[in-house]
Amino acid sequence: MSDKKEEATRDGFGRALLELGETNPNVVALCADLAESTRMLRFKEKYPERYVELGVAEQNLATIASGLANYGKIPFIASYAVFSPGRNNEQIRTTISLNNLPVKIVGAHAGVSVGPDGATHQALEDIALMRVQPNITVFSPCDSEEARKATIASVGVPGPVYIRLAREKTPIMTAPESPFVVGKAQVVYESEHTPEVAIFATGPLLYNALLAAKELEHAVPAIVVNIHTIKPLDREVVAIAKSVGAVVTVEEHQIAGGLGGAIAEALAQECPVPIEFIGVRDRYGESGEPEELIEHYGMGVSHIAAAVKKAISRKGLRRSDLRKENWG
Amino acid sequence: MLSDKKIQDVEFKAAAIRETVIEMLAAAGSGHTAGPLGMADIFAALYFHILNHDPSNPGWEERDRLILSNGHITPVRYAAMAHAGYFPIEECLTLRKFGSRLQGHPEREKLPGVETTSGPLGSGLGQAAGYALGARMDRKSFRVYCLMSDGEQDSGNTWESAMFAANNKLSGLTAVIDRNNIQINGVTEQVMPLENLRSKYEAFNWHVLEVDGHNIRAFADAVDEAKAITEKPTVIIAHTIPGKGVKEIEFDYRWHGVPPGKGPDDKVPADKQAEVFLRELRTLHE
Numbered sequence: 001m002s003d004k005k006e007e008a009t010r011d012g013f014g015r016a017l018l019e020l021g022e023t024n025p026n027v028v029a030l031c032a033d034l035a036e037s038t039r040m041l042r043f044k045e046k047y048p049e050r051y052v053e054l055g056v057a058e059q060n061l062a063t064i065a066s067g068l069a070n071y072g073k074i075p076f077i078a079s080y081a082v083f084s085p086g087r088n089n090e091q092i093r094t095t096i097s098l099n100n101l102p103v104k105i106v107g108a109h110a111g112v113s114v115g116p117d118g119a120t121h122q123a124l125e126d127i128a129l130m131r132v133q134p135n136i137t138v139f140s141p142c143d144s145e146e147a148r149k150a151t152i153a154s155v156g157v158p159g160p161v162y163i164r165l166a167r168e169k170t171p172i173m174t175a176p177e178s179p180f181v182v183g184k185a186q187v188v189y190e191s192e193h194t195p196e197v198a199i200f201a202t203g204p205l206l207y208n209a210l211l212a213a214k215e216l217e218h219a220v221p222a223i224v225v226n227i228h229t230i231k232p233l234d235r236e237v238v239a240i241a242k243s244v245g246a247v248v249t250v251e252e253h254q255i256a257g258g259l260g261g262a263i264a265e266a267l268a269q270e271c272p273v274p275i276e277f278i279g280v281r282d283r284y285g286e287s288g289e290p291e292e293l294i295e296h297y298g299m300g301v302s303h304i305a306a307a308v309k310k311a312i313s314r315k316g317l318r319r320s321d322l323r324k325e326n327w328g
Numbered sequence: 329m330l331s332d333k334k335i336q337d338v339e340f341k342a343a344a345i346r347e348t349v350i351e352m353l354a355a356a357g358s359g360h361t362a363g364p365l366g367m368a369d370i371f372a373a374l375y376f377h378i379l380n381h382d383p384s385n386p387g388w389e390e391r392d393r394l395i396l397s398n399g400h401i402t403p404v405r406y407a408a409m410a411h412a413g414y415f416p417i418e419e420c421l422t423l424r425k426f427g428s429r430l431q432g433h434p435e436r437e438k439l440p441g442v443e444t445t446s447g448p449l450g451s452g453l454g455q456a457a458g459y460a461l462g463a464r465m466d467r468k469s470f471r472v473y474c475l476m477s478d479g480e481q482d483s484g485n486t487w488e489s490a491m492f493a494a495n496n497k498l499s500g501l502t503a504v505i506d507r508n509n510i511q512i513n514g515v516t517e518q519v520m521p522l523e524n525l526r527s528k529y530e531a532f533n534w535h536v537l538e539v540d541g542h543n544i545r546a547f548a549d550a551v552d553e554a555k556a557i558t559e560k561p562t563v564i565i566a567h568t569i570p571g572k573g574v575k576e577i578e579f580d581y582r583w584h585g586v587p588p589g590k591g592p593d594d595k596v597p598a599d600k601q602a603e604v605f606l607r608e609l610r611t612l613h614e
Contacts, residue, residue, distance in 0.1 A: 028462075028465075049465070050465070052461065054488075054492065055488075055491070055492075057488035057491075057492070059450075059451075059454075059484065059485040059488060060454045060485060060488035060489050060492055062451075062454075063451045063452075063453075063454025063455050063457075063458065063485060063489060064454050064455075064457055064458035064461070064489070064492060065458060066444070066451075066454070066455050066458060067395075067444075067454065067455040067456060067457060067458020067459035067460070067461070067462065068458040068459070068461060068462045069458075070436070070443070070444055070455065070458070070459055071458070071459045071462030071463060072462065072466075073462045073465070075458075090448055090451075091451050091454075091485065094445060094446070094447065094448045094451060095444070095445065095446075095451050095454075095455055098435070098445050099435075099436050099437075099444060099445040100436075100437055
C-alpha cells in the first residue's frame with residue numbers, strides 16, 4: 001500500500017464542500033463541535049456566514065438543518081456517524097426523511113478503522129440506519145476522490161442523502177475524471193477469463209477486494225464491483241450475480257443491514273446464488289491500529305480470498321444434489 | 329390596535345373551530361381532544377388576526393411560518409385552516425382516515441400549509457429556529473412562530489434548540505408554549521416538574537412573556553411585544569385550560585388522547601359525548 005497515494009475520504013468531502021461554497025450560494029454547513037475532524041473547518045473559515053455551529057447537540061443538528069432546508073437552503077450536517085445518524089436517528093426520520101427535505105447527512109469516522117478511539121466511536125450500523133428510511137439516498141465512497149464526487153453529486157439529489165466517511169488515509173483508486181453516477185455500480189476489475197465470482201465492495205475496503213482478486217487472478221477469475229451507492233441499489237448487480245453464479249460482499253459495517261444485507265435481499269428475490277459476507281459479525285469494535293482491527297474483524301485480503309473460494313465451492317450445490325448425495 | 333368588534337369576531341371563529349374539532353374527532357374515532365380545545369383561541373387569533381398569510385396561496389414566499397411542534401393537536405390547526413379557507417370545512421371529517429390529506433399527525437407533503445411534518449415531541453423548536461436562521465441569512469422579513477406543548481419541555485432537544493436560538497439571537501422567532509399542565513401520564517408537575525418555566529427560559533436568554541391563553545387581546549399584545557424585541561427570541565407561555573369550552577373535559581388529563589365517543593364516561597355516556605359537547609359549545613356563543 002505504501003507506494004500508493006493515500007488520503008482519507010473525509011478530506012475529499014472537505015474539498016468538495018469548499019467547491020460547493022464557491023458554486024452554490026444555498027449550501028450551508030452545520031457541525032456539532034467537530035469542524036476539524038469532519039473537515040468542515042476550511043468551509044467555516046472561508047464562508048463564516050454560511051457555517052452554523054451547533055455545539056455537542058446532534059439532535060438539534062438534525063432539526064435545525066430540517067428547518068433550513070424547509071426554508072430553501074441545502075444544509076450539510078457533519079458529525080461522527082455514531083452520533084449522526086446514530087444519536088439523532090428519530091429526528092432524521094421525522095424531520096428530514098419523512099419530511100423529505102434535502103439535508104445532506106455526513107457521517108464521519110465510520111468503521112473499526114477509526115482505530116484507537118475504540119468501539120464507542122466506531123460506527124458499524126450507520127448504513128443500516130440510513131438505508132431503511134424511505135427517501136434517503138446512501139453513498140459510501142471508496143476513496144477521497146469518490147467522496148469528493150459523491151458530495152458534489154449529493155446536491156443534485158432532490159431529497160436527503162447520507163454520505164459515509166472514514167477517518168484513516170486510504171489508497172486513492174479512482175481518477176478525478178472517472179465518472180460518478182448516482183445509483184450506478186462500477187466494475188473496477190474484471191478477469192480476462194470468464195469471471196466465476198463477483199465481489200461487491202463498498203468504501204475503502206474496495207482496495208482489499210481488488211488485492212484479493214489480483215491474488216487469485218490465476219486460480220479464480222473474478223469481477224470486482226464498486227458499490228458507491230448502496231441505495232438505490234443498482235439492479236445491474238443482479239445481472240452480474242446471475243452471470244457469475246457466486247457473490248462475495250465486502251464492507252466495514254455490520255453484515256446485518258449493510259451492503260451484504262442489501263445485496264442478499266436483491267438476489268434472494270431474483271436469482272439466489274451463494275453469497276459470502278465480509279464485514280463485522282454482530283460485534284462491536286475495540287481500540288487498536290486500523291490495519292490490525294481490519295484483520296482481527298475478518299476484513300483483510302486473506303479473508304476476502306478465502307470467502308471467494310468458499311462462495312465458489314458452494315456453487316451448483318442444489319437441493320437435488322444434496323438429495324443424491326444422501327440417498328446414494 | 330384590536331377593536332372590540334375584531335376581538336369578538338376572533339372569539340366567534342374560536343367557537344366555530346372548537347365545534348369542528350369535536351365533529352372531526354368524533355368522526356375519526358381517535359385523536360386528542362383536550363389540547364386542541366385548549367388552543368382554539370390562540371389558533372383563531374393566529375389565523376384570523378396575527379399571521380400574514382394567504383389561504384389561496386399556501387406557498388407564498390413572504391408568508392409567516394407557523395411550525396406546530398406538538399403535532400398531536402393538529403385537529404385544531406386543520407380546523408383553523410379550513411375556517412380560514414385553505415380547504416373545505418367538510419374535508420375535516422376525513423381526519424385520520426385512509427387516503428386523507430389530514431393525517432393523524434401533520435405531514436408537509438400531504439397538505440399544503442402545514443409547513444412541516446411533526447408529532448414526535450421536542451423537534452419543532454429546532455425546525456423553527458433553522459427556518460428563522462435561513463430567513464435571516466437572506467434578509468427575509470417574515471416571522472416564524474413555533475407552537476409547543478408543555479409536555480415537550482421534558483425533551484432535551486427542546487433545550488438544545490432553545491440554547492441555539494438564543495445564541496443566534498433569532499428575534500424573528502416567537503415560540504408559544506401551551507401551558508395546560510397536563511400530559512399523557514398526568515399533570516406535568518407530577519410527571520416531570522417544569523417550574524419555574526419562566527426562569528428556565530430567562531436563564532437560556534429568551535425574552536419571556538406569560539399570558540392567559542384564552543384572552544385574545546392579551547395574546548395578540550404579547551405577539552406584538554415579541555416583534556419589538558430585536559436582540560433575542562421571545563417565548564410566550566400561554567396558560568390554557570385543557571378542554572376549554574366543554575366543562576366535562578376542562579382540566580381533565582384523561583381527555584388528553586381520546587376523542588368524543590371514547591372519553592371518560594363518568595360525566596357523559598360515551599355515545600352521547602359528541603352531541604352533548606356540540607350543544608354546549610353552541611350555547612356558549614349564542
